[in-house]
Amino acid sequence: MPKNPHDSDVTFIKALAELLNENDLTELQVKRDYGENDSLNVRVSRKQEVAAQIAMPAAAMPAMPAPAAAAPVSGEATSPADDPANNPGAVTSPMVGTVYMQAEPGSPSFVNVGDQVSEGDTLLIVEAMKTMNHIPAPRAGTVKRILIEDGAAVEYGSPLMIIE
Amino acid sequence: MPKNPHDSDVTFIKALAELLNENDLTELQVKRDYGENDSLNVRVSRKQEVAAQIAMPAAAMPAMPAPAAAAPVSGEATSPADDPANNPGAVTSPMVGTVYMQAEPGSPSFVNVGDQVSEGDTLLIVEAMKTMNHIPAPRAGTVKRILIEDGAAVEYGSPLMIIE
Amino acid sequence: MFEKILIANRGEIALRVIRAAREMGIQTVAVHSTADSDAMHVRMADESVCIGPPSGTDSYLSIPAIIAACEVTGAQAIHPGYGFLSENANFVQIVEDHDLAFIGPTAEHIRIMGDKITAKDTMKNLGVPCVPGSDGGVPTLSEAKKLGEEMGYPVIIKATAGGGGRGMKVAQNADEMEHAFMTARSEGKAAFGNDEVYIEKYLTTPRHIEIQVFGDGKGKAVHLGERDCSLQRRHQKVFEEAPGPSITPEERDRIGKVCADAVARINYAGAGTVEFLYENGEFYFIEMNTRLQVEHPVTEAIFGVDLVREQIRVAEGRPMSFTQDDLVINGHAIEVRINAEKLPEFSPRPGTITQFHAPGGLGVRMDSALYDGYKIPPYYDSLIAKLIVHGRDRASALARLNRALSELIVDGVDTTVPLFHALLQEPDIHSGEYNIHWLEHWLETNLQD
């Protein structure tokens, strides 16, 4: 999610919403990156009712208590394309546990957005079974985003940070 | 971060949406990368398999004893197109019962293939509950085919003859 | 013993009978209208016969078509299910005249119980308690007041020629009698040209309690306790349970024996239900249904019996497979009727089932003719599934109902499932404190748009 939404972003999204309505679509996805590589990634879909229900049986189970976006889920958007876990720079949790951003309460965070990290630098700690597991950077790069908060619960595969 | 290629993007996506609608597609994916390598990646799909499966559950029930081609069924081909009941000249049975082609054993048949009949002429008898029901020709014409045999059982709607 | 039977019905009840027959090794013939060619009962039966166009009158109610279907398939007996021809004495007579067996009581018993007045007289003579009332017309106010004192207020004064609520007045006490009596008379006169009125005890908050009976047609009969079916909307039951939460074992034994003895004395054959209003510990006969009830599975659950199998056995001339002593209640069962209807109006919603997923696990029974892709035709009843749960006690049955409803998926049409989710939030449902007016009341206050 953009941190400082421009008016033009709003206009853009509004235009997409209208498009969706006018054309009776059910889904419209855009991935944009006008940075170095100037890329665009569009997905437009109009699912037939039946196909939709079959393809997304979770949605077709309204009576069933929603598989609660359980504690461990990081609270990010759920659409697959938005999911930071799909970002090629994502560092995901190798285990279930509780995240600590610093070595101990009061200490500075291991890393902050914008930091340069080397491969093997500790990014954060995941505590599981009273054990503090240091999660190392899988590669050198810049911390682009931090996707979890101190004290949050994570499950296996939860995206933690984006390092590019 | 945002430049302003929005308008052109909207136009582009709008064109895709219309394409989707016009062509009765269900999905359309574009991946564009006008950076160094200038690549384009398109996916267009129109799903109908799922709907088809839902529409034909009979075929999907192999474990179930086939609704036995019960006695009353006339034994003709089963493909809908071949089904004589769909022939515009078909005369169908208005009731369940047993067919007799002649007034009594030994008598000549009411009609034979090639006969000219007038509206109201008896074509055959359907016996039900010991009652002999004369089945009249619904219109004048030529008996093109006789679809049942003397003594056969028929259900409601079973094709009896084709008169054209 | 039968080798082949025909089921003169459709939907879940046709399936119910096919299942029992198949388990007994009996071949089945399904009949169907042109609208039901793809119906589950047609798929499940060994043979099928199309008997007419969509209209029920010309298909499932067509006696000649059904008899002819027996003739062409060689079926020896007909199970009528419920509804359609199940309580048509004329049909039963014709079935018997064609040397076919009717899986149900005799035409005479159906005829007697089909006429409300004859039924009440018959049952009264057989010792079954009825609503106290005047024997015929009550000509004078003083006589009316005397009757009011005798049977206890409130009472209802009804025009003999009346119907549809007109010419009916309730008197809560002796003071109200004069006004009620006069008004009923004058309304009767105005509406029906007849000012004769009769008087009955008026029940304010009764429950609907029905006793399941079963006779062998030869003078033996048993009862299988009661069902409480008080939760009704416009006289349609929506939620039934057994045993009834308000009925004591002593009451059950007493009224059950009265009913079993009554049907035994008339040599009743097969399943029957004696329906009562129940208030303040007293039972008041309403009518007898001479057929299998929609809600029979709750009785099957708590007694561990197969009532359809038993119906077929008795129709074959065999004895019942259980005695009164064999019939011991085990736990508690609840049925909810799932209709293809849109709330809050309960308007029928035929359509295509895009996904059907039945709940599973312990103590759950689904009776339904649904399948993925099934098209519910608009011509017939909107009942599409019955969910029956069985637990060790009432609380666990309710918990199981809640659990099972949360697993059920019926997609593509609106159903009454949300009603049951809502009912399970109600303390009165959990305490079992409801009567025949409860649901209507509740709907008025809770199911507005």
Place this chain on the structure above:
Amino acid sequence: MFEKILIANRGEIALRVIRAAREMGIQTVAVHSTADSDAMHVRMADESVCIGPPSGTDSYLSIPAIIAACEVTGAQAIHPGYGFLSENANFVQIVEDHDLAFIGPTAEHIRIMGDKITAKDTMKNLGVPCVPGSDGGVPTLSEAKKLGEEMGYPVIIKATAGGGGRGMKVAQNADEMEHAFMTARSEGKAAFGNDEVYIEKYLTTPRHIEIQVFGDGKGKAVHLGERDCSLQRRHQKVFEEAPGPSITPEERDRIGKVCADAVARINYAGAGTVEFLYENGEFYFIEMNTRLQVEHPVTEAIFGVDLVREQIRVAEGRPMSFTQDDLVINGHAIEVRINAEKLPEFSPRPGTITQFHAPGGLGVRMDSALYDGYKIPPYYDSLIAKLIVHGRDRASALARLNRALSELIVDGVDTTVPLFHALLQEPDIHSGEYNIHWLEHWLETNLQD
């Protein structure tokens, strides 16, 4: 009492536990691998935690992941289902060390029963009958012959160091003893460098009979009769029934009491199964499973109990909800295991379920995690559904099984359903005359391509 429990399993058994918990008002946490994100147990639970990649070793068998999942969700107890960590004493110890409750027996009981020799010694001391055999090695032929006379032929001579069938010889009578004894010794010597042998009674056509026991962990225990699970392929049960067709009420009471007394004396907690070989009226202990069995629903059906609910109760420290006197057998139940496997090789067939339709009606229970569109992952067990039927007697249960199988639809993958259709054609299945070799024999002669 627990407010939230975690189910350390997947598939139908995870669903089974979720259903019981939901009916008890307990919140549930499902754990799952990345391959099971769309699995039914994940959908049905109140919360879910992804604990690892597809490999069972790194997910459902990962003790740290499961303990951490409890920590982050606040689950107070863990139900292990069957398989995976259900009989891992080390896991149970760790669970307890983390102040979590394990819904099952103690680590010590699991450890004792997990070691075949300790288990046998323990059970023998507790009065449970075991296979007669020599106490340790038999050095001479004359001693071997003496033992043969004592325990009765046939006997089997096994190399102490042996395994995998090598160094094992059967002597049908005294005449064969010399040859068998010498051969076993020399094979043992050749294969394992050790010619010590021991001798056990050899059972030729035993049945697999297992006794369901249940203890409160405080010295009380009951038995819930037996299950006959003799129909096995490569030691995998495929068809289980209760009561066992060969077991008399007297035998049941006797062996049941022996088992219940044994587990009571060690303060066993929760569900357990004492497995026996049964031949000529005698029971011979094989092993004890310290967990819920796959086939527990047949026992639930005939006793009208919920074993998972009972497990949870006992883990909460509450007493059992039934006594031995409450446990009365009602009817007969059969379970068939439906695997995603292709006959005749029984090769696993993961894939997508294009249509799933469960059988319904009276006396039918489906325990399955299937749904329309579900993708069976290739990483785990091929069991996809258990169909359990309950009838008034064995014949009606078999008829119901036949009927229910004819309604079941599992499209998209090959399943073992055709095996059960075929078995229901076999007179031996209807007479109940089978033993642990029957199915392998039958498969050899009937399921060739």
